[in-house]
Amino acid sequence: MCLQVEIFVYAFIIIIPLNNRKHWRVTFGLLLCILGARGPCTGQQVLLQDYDMRRISLRDGLVNQAVTAACKDDRGILWLGTSNGLFTYDGFRITRYDIPGMYSRQLPDYHITDLELIQGANMILVCTLRGACAIDPQERRNIPEWDLGIRDGRLSRCIQFEKSAAGYYFAYYPGMVCQLSWQKPREIHIEPWFAVAAGPELKMVADPSRSDAVWLLPKTSETWYATPGEIQKCRIEPVPNNSPITKGLVSVAYDKTSLYGWDGAWNLYAFKPDGKRWIKSDNGLDDLFPALKSIEAGFNHKVMVNATLSLGTEQTGLCTNAGMYILRKKVSAFHAVPELGNQEIRGVYTDSSGRWWASTYKGTYMGGIGKSESRFFPSLAGVWSFLLLGKNTCLLAFEANKGVGKWDFKSDRLQKITIVAPDMSGTGEFQALSLCQDFQGGLWAGGLQGVLHNSAASPDTFRTFVDASTGNVFHQSLVRSILSDRDSSLWIGTEYGLFHLIYNNSKARFEEDTSSPYARGVVISDLYQDRFNNLWVATKGNGIACRYKKGHWRWLTTDNGNLSHRRKQPGSGYVDKHTTGFVAV
Numbered sequence: 001m002c003l004q005v006e007i008f009v010y011a012f013i014i015i016i017p018l019n020n021r022k023h024w025r026v027t028f029g030l031l032l033c034i035l036g037a038r039g040p041c042t043g044q045q046v047l048l049q050d051y052d053m054r055r056i057s058l059r060d061g062l063v064n065q066a067v068t069a070a071c072k073d074d075r076g077i078l079w080l081g082t083s084n085g086l087f088t089y090d091g092f093r094i095t096r097y098d099i100p101g102m103y104s105r106q107l108p109d110y111h112i113t114d115l116e117l118i119q120g121a122n123m124i125l126v127c128t129l130r131g132a133c134a135i136d137p138q139e140r141r142n143i144p145e146w147d148l149g150i151r152d153g154r155l156s157r158c159i160q161f162e163k164s165a166a167g168y169y170f171a172y173y174p175g176m177v178c179q180l181s182w183q184k185p186r187e188i189h190i191e192p193w194f195a196v197a198a199g200p201e202l203k204m205v206a207d208p209s210r211s212d213a214v215w216l217l218p219k220t221s222e223t224w225y226a227t228p229g230e231i232q233k234c235r236i237e238p239v240p241n242n243s244p245i246t247k248g249l250v251s252v253a254y255d256k257t258s259l260y261g262w263d264g265a266w267n268l269y270a271f272k273p274d275g276k277r278w279i280k281s282d283n284g285l286d287d288l289f290p291a292l293k294s295i296e297a298g299f300n301h302k303v304m305v306n307a308t309l310s311l312g313t314e315q316t317g318l319c320t321n322a323g324m325y326i327l328r329k330k331v332s333a334f335h336a337v338p339e340l341g342n343q344e345i346r347g348v349y350t351d352s353s354g355r356w357w358a359s360t361y362k363g364t365y366m367g368g369i370g371k372s373e374s375r376f377f378p379s380l381a382g383v384w385s386f387l388l389l390g391k392n393t394c395l396l397a398f399e400a401n402k403g404v405g406k407w408d409f410k411s412d413r414l415q416k417i418t419i420v421a422p423d424m425s426g427t428g429e430f431q432a433l434s435l436c437q438d439f440q441g442g443l444w445a446g447g448l449q450g451v452l453h454n455s456a457a458s459p460d461t462f463r464t465f466v467d468a469s470t471g472n473v474f475h476q477s478l479v480r481s482i483l484s485d486r487d488s489s490l491w492i493g494t495e496y497g498l499f500h501l502i503y504n505n506s507k508a509r510f511e512e513d514t515s516s517p518y519a520r521g522v523v524i525s526d527l528y529q530d531r532f533n534n535l536w537v538a539t540k541g542n543g544i545a546c547r548y549k550k551g552h553w554r555w556l557t558t559d560n561g562n563l564s565h566r567r568k569q570p571g572s573g574y575v576d577k578h579t580t581g582f583v584a585v
Contacts, residue, residue: 051291051294051327051328051329051330052327052328052330053291053294053295053325053326053327054325054326054327055322055323055324055325055326056078056080056089056094056323056324056325056326057322057323057324058323060089060093060094061087061093061094061095062080062082062087062089062094062323062324063084063085063096064082064083064084064085065082065321065322065323066082066083066084066306066321067080067081067082067306067307067319067320067321067323067324068081068082068083068111068112068113068114068306068307068319069081069112069113069114069115069127069306069307069319070115070307070309070317070319070324071115071116071117071124071309072117072309072311073117073122073124073137073138074117074119074122074137075137075138075531076091076531077089077090077137077531078090078091078317078324079097079115079124079137080319080324081112081113081114081115081126082112083110083111083112084110084111085097085098085110085112086098086107086112086115086126088137089324090531090532091531097135097140098110104141104142105135105140105141105142106142107126107128107133107142108128108130108131108132108133108156109128109129109130109131110128111128111129112126112127112128113127113128113129113159113160113203114126114127114159114160114161114162115127116161116162116163116169117137118169118182119167121182121186122136122137122138123135123136123137123143123186124137125155125158125161127158127159127160127161128159129159129200131156131157131158131159132155132156132157132158132159132161133155133156134148134155134188143186147186148182148186148187148188149186149187149188149189150188150190154173154178154190155188155190157173157174158171158172158173158178158190159172159173159174159200159202160172160202160203160204161180161204162204162205162206162214163206164206164207164210164211164212164213164214167211168211168212169181170193170204170206170214171190172202172204172216174198174199174200175195175196175197175198175199176192176193176194176195176196177192177193177194177195177196177204177214177216177226178190178191178192178193179191179193193226193228194226194229194231196216196224196226196231198216198218198224199218201218201219202216202217202218202219203216203217203249203250203251204216204217205217205251205252207225210227212227212228213225213226213227214226215252217248217249217250217251217252217261218248219247219248220247220248221235221236221238221247221248222234222235222236223236223248223249223261223278232276233276234271234276234277234278235276235277235278236248236249236263236269236277236278237269237277237278237279237280239263239265239267239280247263248263248264249261249262249263249269249278250262250263250264250304250305250306251305251306251307251308252271253288253308255288258270258271259271260281260288261278262285262288262305264304266284266285266302266304267280267285268280268281268283268284268285268287268288269281285305289305289318291318291325291327292305292318295318295320295322295325299322303320303321303322304320304321305318305319305320306319306320306321307319311326314328314329314354314369315327315328316328337358337365337367337374339365339374339376340358340360340365340374343360343361343362344360344361345358345359345360346359346360346361346382346383346384346399347359347383347384347385347386347397349386349394350369351388351394354368354369355367355368355369356368356369357383357386359380359381359382359383359384360381360382361381361382362378362381363376363377363378363379363380363381364376364377364380364381364383365377377412379414380396380407380414381398381400381402382398382399382400382402383396383397383398383399384397384398384399384432384433384434385397385432385433385434385435386435387435387436387437387443389406389437392408392409392410393406393407393408393409394406394407394409395407395435395443396414396435397432397433397434397435397445397447398431398432399431399432399433400431401430401431402431402432403416403417403419403430403431403432404416404417404419404430404432404435404445404452404462405417406460415460417454417460417461417462418460418461418462419452419461419462419463420461420462420463420464430445430447430448430449430452430462431447431448431449432445432446432447432452433446433447433448433478433479433480434446434447434479434480434481434482434493435482436482436483436484436490437484438484438488438490438503438510439484439486439488439503440456441456442454442455442456443459443462444465444482444484444490445462445482446479446480446481446482446492446494447478447479448477448478449475449477450464450465450473450474450475450476450477450479451464451465451474451476451479451482451492452464452465453465465501465510467510467511467512468507468509468511469504469511469512470511470512472512474492474499474512476492476494476495476496476499477494477495477496478494478495479492479493479494480493480494480495480523480524480525480526481493481524481525481526481527482527483527483528483529483535485529485533485535486529486533487533488503489501489502489503489513490510491527491535493524493525493526493527493537494517494524495523495524496517496520496521496523497516497517497518497519497520497521497522497524498516498517498518498519498522498524498537499512499513499516499517499518500512500513500515500516500518501513518547519537519539519542519545522539522540522542523539523540523541523542524537524538524539524540525538525539525540526538532549533549534546534547534548534549535547542555542557543555543556543557544556
């Protein structure tokens with residue numbers, strides 16, 4: 001409409017005789033009106049630039065775009081529940097889980113109402129309109145109830161699961177709210193919490209501000225707020241022209257300190273605790289989720305948000321009737337930190353709170369994403385590597401013979417780690433460059449002189465690694481990177497190649513792989529393992545290599561802009577004269 005008006009005015013200006021001064025005034029005035037009106041007309045286009053947005057839909061293979069629930073498993077795979085089937089998305093492709101005819105993947109019903117990951121148990125609870133079941137996301141199969149210690153079929157009758165802010169789980173089946181707990185490896189306990197007069201058409205949402213409270217959202221003109229020993233009914237203010245099918249709240253969400261809910265007609269309600277009621281808000285659903293304005297720009301209808309999912313790294317997932325949207329609010333890509341001007345930065349790290357840490361020879365600076373202000377820690381000078389150990393504790397690798405230390409965020413206290421080695425004495429005689437933590441929680445440090453590690457018996461003392469099977473000391477210099485593989489082994493990137501330590505289960509110790517070193521003579525600068533357990537190796541001057549989980553290698557070089565692709569069993573590397581450096585090992 002705005003574009004049509006603009007075209008009409010331009011046409012009117014062209015028709016006006018330009019030899020009349022009065023007409024010139026009218027023309028100039030109309031031009032100002034056009035320029036002033038262009039802002040609102042293009043405001044939506046500006047809004048489209050506010051978010052990095054990725055849509056998972058029919059184009060990716062999601063045959064049903066009405067996404068009702070989502071969760072992310074321990075490997076980073078996204079599970080999507082729809083009104084007709086359960087799907088997984090690995091970042092590249094969509095795969096259906098509930099394949100008809102496969103008993104190991106059958107669900108109680110194709111309409112998924114909820115998905116909940118049980119962290120630490122490698123299990124996803126799937127709720128449908130006709131009950132629930134448990135699945136193993138890694139093996140991609142259903143887990144029978146008897147394997148979970150459930151004998152009365154209570155799990156299959158549940159229609160909703162929810163995790164609280166404190167990590168507690170709640171379960172609901174018609175007429176009863178339960179608390180859910182489990183013992184390793186997989187023994188689920190479902191204990192009744194309180195009875196409620198509600199049927200199967202109900203949604204349960206955990207209160208993010210309390211660890212022991214849930215919201216119950218039946219398809220009626222009220223909601224229930226349940227806490228231990230008490231349940232409160234909260235009335236929903238009626239909205240004119242709301243049809244019966246849109247009664248009740250779809251879900252609730254917090255916006256800073258206020259609680260909001262929305263119904264199936266896109267009405268937004270604000271909760272008033274003093275009156276225990278939901279009042280129609282002056283704002284709309286797109287004010288609670290600003291990205292909806294960007295999403296709806298591509299449709300000629302409203303988009304309904306069925307559920308939300310926090311994906312970490314400041315990303316949010318919106319489950320809608322138009323597919324799954326992964327959103328991230330855009331921030332400035334670069335900003336200047338005056339204190340870091342003309343300084344050589346040794347190590348950079350971003351913690352779980354979104355703060356950045358940058359270490360220089362003078363000390364370490366800490367600041368927030370997108371902010372120029374920073375805090376300075378002079379005692380943390382020359383840090384090459386950061387390894388988060390707990391909520392407030394970080395292990396630091398220092399250069400210039402300062403060794404390894406533990407840093408406490410709250411107290412700003414640095415505890416130096418004692419290093420015991422044949423050619424070293426006391427603390428601080430080791431220049432550390434890299435850190436990692438193995439599958440048992442053991443700590444490893446690599447540096448100029450080799451590799452150190454600690455043990456459960458002496459967690460604050462590091463010793464030189466000795467291969468007990470051969471009696472040899474691992475004494476490779478310039479260990480730039482150490483990585484703990486998900487198969488329990490360790491990869492060590494050095495100045496002279498890639499080394500591999502394998503864990504011997506029978507003797508409970510690490511031993512050097514007899515095939516080591518891989519890529520002999522190549523300078524390894526960094527290591528990374530992707531979600532598919534492939535190992536990526538960055539080298540100095542020899543390109544990038546990928547070691548697939550099945551054992552074969554692929555090397556990528558810049559020879560004439562082509563990618564070299566050779567396969568060979570791991571062993572000693574060879575040099576291709578037609579490319580730069582190693583192409584396969």
